[in-house]
Amino acid sequence: MSQSKGRIIIAKPGLDGHDRGAKVIARALRDAGFEVIYTGLRQTPEMVAEAALQEDADAIGLSILSGAHMALVPRVLEILVEQGQAGLPVLLGGIIPDDDVPTLKAQGIFAVFGPGTNTSEILKAFASAVASRRAAS
C-alpha cells in the first residue's frame, strides 16, 4: 500500500458555529482523493496542533468566520513550532479582510481563501501544500 494522496486536518478554531464551509471543503478534498481528518467545531489552537501531530498531517486547513483569525492563527503557528512541526503548511479560509492577508502570509500562512473562492483553486493549493511538505521531510 503506497501512501495516501495527503492527510489533511480540517478544523474550526474559535467559537463561531458555522461549519458548512469547512464541510464543503472536507468533502471536496475527499472526492479529490485526500484523507481528511475532520475535527469539528470549537477547537482550541492547542487541539488543532495536537491533532496534526498525532495524525502526522501533511497540511492543516483552518476555517474561521468569527473575525478572530488575527488571534487564533499566530497561536496555531506558534504551537506548531513548539511541537517541532515548523513548516507544516497551514491554509486559512473564511471571512478574512484583504488587509490582513499580507500579515498572515508574513507569519507563515501557506494560503488564504475568502468567500467565493473556486473549489478547484483550493484543491490545487492543498495539493501543492502536501507536495511542499513531503519534499521538506
Place this chain on the structure above:
Amino acid sequence: MALVEQVLDGDRLALARLLTLVENDDPQGLATLDALYPHTGNAHIIGLTGGTGTGKSTLVNQLARYVRQQGIPGNGGAARQIRIAVVAVDPTSPFSGGAILGDRIRMRDLAGDPNVFIRSMATRGALGGLALRTRPVVQTLDAAGYDWVLVETVGAGQSEVEVARTAHTTIVVDAPGLGDEVQAIKAGILETADVLVLNKADLPGADRAATALRTSLRLGPSDSEAGNGGWQVPILMTVATEGNGIAEVVEAISRHRTHLQASGEWVQRVRLRVERELRELLAQTLLASLLDRQPEGAFAEIVNQVEERKLSPRAAVAQLTQQARA
C-alpha cells in the same frame, strides 16, 4: 535506527511519523517495526465494533476519559497512570480513494492529555471493518508503551468480524431500534462479543432491545459447551453522552482480562493471532516472489487465457506453481 529509540523514549512526533511509515508499508517503517517487535505484547487491545451511529466514538471517548481519571479497578486504581491509545477507522471512498475521518469530533474530552494518543485510519480498500494496516499500527502503539489500545472499527454490519482477530477483548455496541429479534440471532459480529454494550439506553425500546440480546445469547450453547472457559458475556446498558454505565464497562473489560489470563486463553488467543499473521505474511511473500519469477508478460497471458475461458482458474494456478517449481 534512531526512530526506534525515539519511539521507545516516548517521542510522540516520532511515533506519529512511524505510524505513517507503517501504514504505507514503507521499508524503513517495517524495519523499525521489526526492531520494536520484542517490545510488543504488553498492551491490552480492546476492539469496539457495532453498527453505524450506535455511539462507538462517544463510548471510546468516555472509556478513555474514565480510565485516565479513575484508573482500572484492581490495578492500583487512580494511583497507576494508564496510557491510552485509540485507533479509529473510517471508510475510504471506493470512488476517489479519499476519506473523511471524523471520529475525533467525539473525542474532544481527550485533547490535551499527553498520555492519550489518537490516530485515525482510512480503510484503504480493506473489508472486514479495519484498515489494511490496522494490526501493525496497533503493534507499534503497543511497543510505544500504551497500556490500553482501543480499536474502533468502521460502522459495521453483520460480517465485519476482523477486529475480534486483533483484539484481546471485543466489545460489540448496539443501540435500540436497529432491528428485530432475528437480527440479534443472525451469525456475525454478535458472536464475537466478549462484552455487549447497549448504548443510548435512555431511548424508547431499550428494554426490549436488551431482552432480545439477552435471549439471543441464551439460545447459544451453554458456557461450558462454547469453549470460552466459562466467560459469561455481560450485557451492559450505557448512555455514553452522559457518561452513564461507563464504570461498569471498564470493570467488565478489566474482569475479562483477568479471566483470559487465569484461564490460559490469553496465551491461546495470542498464539492463534501470531500463527494467522505468519500465514498471511507468508502467503503475501510467496505470491510476490512467485509473480516476480514469471517471465515478462507471462502472467498477463495466463490472465488472458482464463478470461477467454481457455483455461480454468484452478488449472492456471497449477500451471503457475509448476513453472515456479521447475
